[in-house]
Amino acid sequence: MPWIQLKIPADPDNADQLEDLLMELGADAVSMEDAADQPLYEPDPGTTPLWHRTCVTGLFDATHDIEQLCGQVHDAWHQRTQQSLPEIDISLVEDRDWERAWMEDFKPLRFGERLWIVPSWHDAPDPAAANLLLDPGLAFGTGTHPTTALCLEWLDGHEVEGSQVIDYGCGSGILGLAALLLKAHHVIGVDTDPQALEASRENARRNQVAPEKLDLYLPGDEPDTTADLVLANILAQPLIMLAPRLASKVRSGGDIVLSGILSSQAREVMEAYEPWFVMDEPEQREEWVRLAGRRRDR
Template identity: 45%
Template sequence: MPWLQVETLAGQRDPQTVERVLSELGAAAVWLKDAGDEPILEPAPGETPGWSETLVTALFTADFREADLRAALDDTVPGIEWRFAVVEDQDWQSAFEQTLRPLRFSDRLWVIPDGSPAPDHGAVVRLAPGMAFGTGEHPTTAMCLQWLAQQALDHAGVLDYGCGSGLLAIAALKLGASRCCAVDIDPQALDATAENAASNAVADRLIIVEPDAVPAGAQYDVLVANILSGTLIDLGPVLCDLVKPGAPLALTGILSEQADGVIAAWSGWADLNVGDQNGDWVLLSGMKHTTERETERGN
């Protein structure tokens, strides 16, 4: 299937703002790349690339019209020059592969592209490029990985809701969780998660399901959910039922101006705060209330 590729040099604009605009317009994938000849330095944990000139590339499905996108982009981020091209899957895949590089989180978790040498310490997740969101490069994924790397996960059961490529679930298992449940509404994401779990040798400790198939009555010790603020608000009661009282929670996919809305919506059953911020994105972290009374008081 061909894709409509849109590229721009972010120039003076914050590349992550450009990235967000493209995502909000419906891009299936957006990635950032050094547009100059600067060496690719390992970013500090949780940071995204900070090159002096960044190339932002987005892919839209072929049913998007160039004229409509151009008008919407000129409207939202004026003064930027956009290049449009129709590309085949193969081109997209190789362009994407070139952007993958080792990422480190909290000195104990590595996400490395297939084929790269393994570091000599820490938990390692190997990732092949695929269609599903989640390579560790996106600020929201990076914040979740950073948060997971700071949790005591030994023997824990972890719920990764909105699993995409399964990266968060696999990272949790590599960090010591005994079992994980990875949930997504997108069948492609579930397939990618299964593939990545198998290649990381954790498939036997992971169940991968659509939302309706989460085991009845299951309650997990830890929740990580990288979706979108509206969905997180709607899913609040469901997710709350799926974790134990006192469970650590991390929610992202939330823009900073949306944080208060999510915190308020979840206040009936959890105490959440902005635990991390990367560009316009925040990660809310906290804990499910420990008693029924606390839950009622919050309501």
């Protein structure tokens, strides 16, 4: 049986209301998706972030009269908000196993020569490689965004075996766990969100990482120690403010890798770190860049 699919543009202030309205009108399923390719980073505790431009999609039984259904949606929205809805995109879609279709969209991703991110329902393409089992999610990194991919490729292309690593803004733990699979000795993960720390902990268990290899902390609770490598995939302004703090965590001759930076912000971030680091030229993918530098002698 086919389904009627209604796609409606929304913003963060009205997306939840629109979701509720579609369910009240009999939608069998409602989903939200990014309408502008905007990355979402780790949310504040207790929040569920939405994109600035969101598309709310409702699936209805095909027995509905399409014209009548759209009229009901417009009328109900106007009664509730005293506002008009944007134009509704209407299509008929085939009946299918939606969960399986969603899973099929996510396949193993390769980063460099040695490192793969593998969804749990897939076999590892190269069993001898460093295979990080990680499933897609909304807010936490899974390797699909250029900022994360750039950091993973740096890890793959550098020797991290035996090193002490700090992953600042660890989210899902993807960068720190990748370092451990590439034989780093120990990782300290730091994040402002307790949910992110729990996600890192769960992903470590899934990847059979020994508990003593990964320690997780809220900012300020981490031990006062230096590392061979500091990774920070956050955003440009926090990276600028954190420059003295992150620099203090890198030993002489150690490396820092920074991402979450738009190409237009690269020079400002580099200048914030140049008092302590010899910075490489930015590595760019789409509009995002990765910065890396080597710590000068203290």
